[in-house]
Structure formats: C-alpha cells, structure tokens
Amino acid sequence: MPGRNSKLPERSLNQQSLADFKVGVDNVIFSVDTAQNRLLVLLVMRQQQPFINSWSLPGTLVRQGESLEDAAYRIMSEKIRVNNLYLEQLYTFGGPKRDPREDCDSYGVRYLSVSYFALVRFEEAELIADGVTGIAWYPVKDVPLLAFDHNEILTYGHRRLKNKLEYSPVAFDVLPDMFTLNDLYQLYTTVLGENFSDYSNFRSRLLKLGFLSDTGVKVSRGAGRPASLYRFDADAFAPFKNKPLVFI
Known part of the structure; x- marks a missing residue:
C-alpha cells in the first residue's frame, strides 16, 4: 500500500x-x-x-x-x-x-x-x-x-418525458385550457402505455387529488353522454410538486 x-x-x-x-x-x-x-x-x-x-x-x-x-x-x-x-x-x-x-x-x-x-x-x-x-x-x-x-439522445429524452409525467404538471402545458378527463387519460396512456392505469381508477384518483376544477361546461363527442370540461389549478397542485402521482 x-x-x-x-x-x-x-x-x-x-x-x-x-x-x-x-x-x-x-x-x-x-x-x-x-x-x-x-x-x-x-x-x-x-x-x-x-x-x-x-x-x-x-x-x-x-x-x-x-x-x-x-x-x-x-x-x-x-x-x-x-x-x-x-x-x-x-x-x-x-x-x-x-x-x-x-x-x-x-x-x-x-x-x-x-x-x-x-x-x-x-x-x-x-x-x-x-x-x-x-x-x-x-x-x-x-x-x-x-x-x-x-x-441514444431520443431514448434518454423519452425516459425523461415519462418521469416528468409522474411528478410534474407538464401534461397540462400541452393540453387546451379546457379539457375532458378522457383527453388527459389519452395523453398519459400514449406516453406511458395503456397498462399504467385503467380509466376508472385514473378518473377517481385524479378527482380526489383536487387540482382539477370543473368548469361547469360539457361537450358532446360522438354518441356518448356529454363530458365535463376541466381546468388545471396550479395553486392546488403545489403540494404535489416533485412527488410521484399515485395513479401513475
């Protein structure tokens, strides 16, 4: 030595x-x-x-x-x-x-x-x-x-994007100001894959978190029931910042 x-x-x-x-x-x-x-x-x-x-x-x-x-x-x-x-x-x-x-x-x-x-x-x-x-x-x-x-750069970027969806409101930066829960769900499933959460659990958990506000406006798409339009509330999201979202 x-x-x-x-x-x-x-x-x-x-x-x-x-x-x-x-x-x-x-x-x-x-x-x-x-x-x-x-x-x-x-x-x-x-x-x-x-x-x-x-x-x-x-x-x-x-x-x-x-x-x-x-x-x-x-x-x-x-x-x-x-x-x-x-x-x-x-x-x-x-x-x-x-x-x-x-x-x-x-x-x-x-x-x-x-x-x-x-x-x-x-x-x-x-x-x-x-x-x-x-x-x-x-x-x-x-x-x-x-x-x-x-x-290699693309693979690294894709991994970062998935991680950002887990703890940041990045999804709301690219959604319209008003959106349906299905719009949000489709964005998550497209990036993370369809197995990350089923829609009913996603919807239930997301509404309980309390950072989406119902605008009172409904929109009809296809033959189903009209869907409610929501807005993202940045102040209500603050306590969840940098914490993994449970529904991910």
Whole structure:
C-alpha cells in the first residue's frame, strides 16, 4: 500500500493535451397525437455531411455570444411554429468519436451535444419546410436509425418525458385550457402505455387529488353522454410538486 507521502503518477500537458470542443444543441421535440394515440418526435433530413440524407434530431452548433438555451429556441423556431411548449435541458452527450468529424479535424476537435427536450401541442404545431426537403413527425416506436448518437439522445429524452409525467404538471402545458378527463387519460396512456392505469381508477384518483376544477361546461363527442370540461389549478397542485402521482 503506498505511503502517505507517495505521489500519484502525473502526466504533463505534452503527454495528454487538453481537448478542444465545439458545442452543439440537439432538440428532442415530442408531441402527442391523441386522435391516433401516437407519441411523436420531430425529425429532419440532414442536407450535409456527415450523415447526409439521414434522419436526425433538429440541431445546430452554438454561435458566438449565444447561450445554450437561445440556441435551443433558435433551432425550434427554424423548424416549428408553436405558441405553447415545454422546454428543458436534458443531458450533455460528449463521448469521444460520437461525431465522425473528429477524425477529419487535424486539431482533434471534439463535438459536444447539449440536448434539450420539448413537448408541444400537436394540433397547434406548424412545421416549417422552408429550404428543408425532409421534416416530419415520426411515431417514437417507428423511428429509424438516426445520425450521430441521436437514437441514444431520443431514448434518454423519452425516459425523461415519462418521469416528468409522474411528478410534474407538464401534461397540462400541452393540453387546451379546457379539457375532458378522457383527453388527459389519452395523453398519459400514449406516453406511458395503456397498462399504467385503467380509466376508472385514473378518473377517481385524479378527482380526489383536487387540482382539477370543473368548469361547469360539457361537450358532446360522438354518441356518448356529454363530458365535463376541466381546468388545471396550479395553486392546488403545489403540494404535489416533485412527488410521484399515485395513479401513475
């Protein structure tokens, strides 16, 4: 066992140089098509090397003087028009060789990806196709092999989205101001899977929690009985913040 004053091996900067980084932002933009019960992610077709003509997450390199969040919002605004969205930083992906351009750069530049994930209202989201030959919503379960490590980023984002539904009111950021309990249930089942809770238990537990207020307005959809429209009460939800919801 080394003595107390033993020195650990040291490497000088000449032996192991510091990495030089370029920083990019990649967005995992989710939406829920409740009409067809599909969780969707926005993909774009790359127009340049590397991975030309491959699907990828919308991304960009960060510009001089630009914050990471500003870059994330910029790439969102270039691909999609939407009024209501939920956006937060996801994770930093920076493993060696995650980007083929590292091998082409004589200076050994590494490419970091600071990823963000967003959740937007499907009915209100307008895709921007100006100068883009490929941009589309893809069902998450049918996503092809993506450029770079974007399948890994997508998987991480999907896991975060599921976790957010368990302890945050993120679902209400993308629902209309007034919604039925079935609208809410369809959103949860689309993201979490149909086995997370049956509707009767979901409805009973949710109403007992007390953070939904009945507007007194009813809406008719199909041949069934009119359904009540509810609003989300943020103040009433405060005691449940950061706590797993029991009906999940």
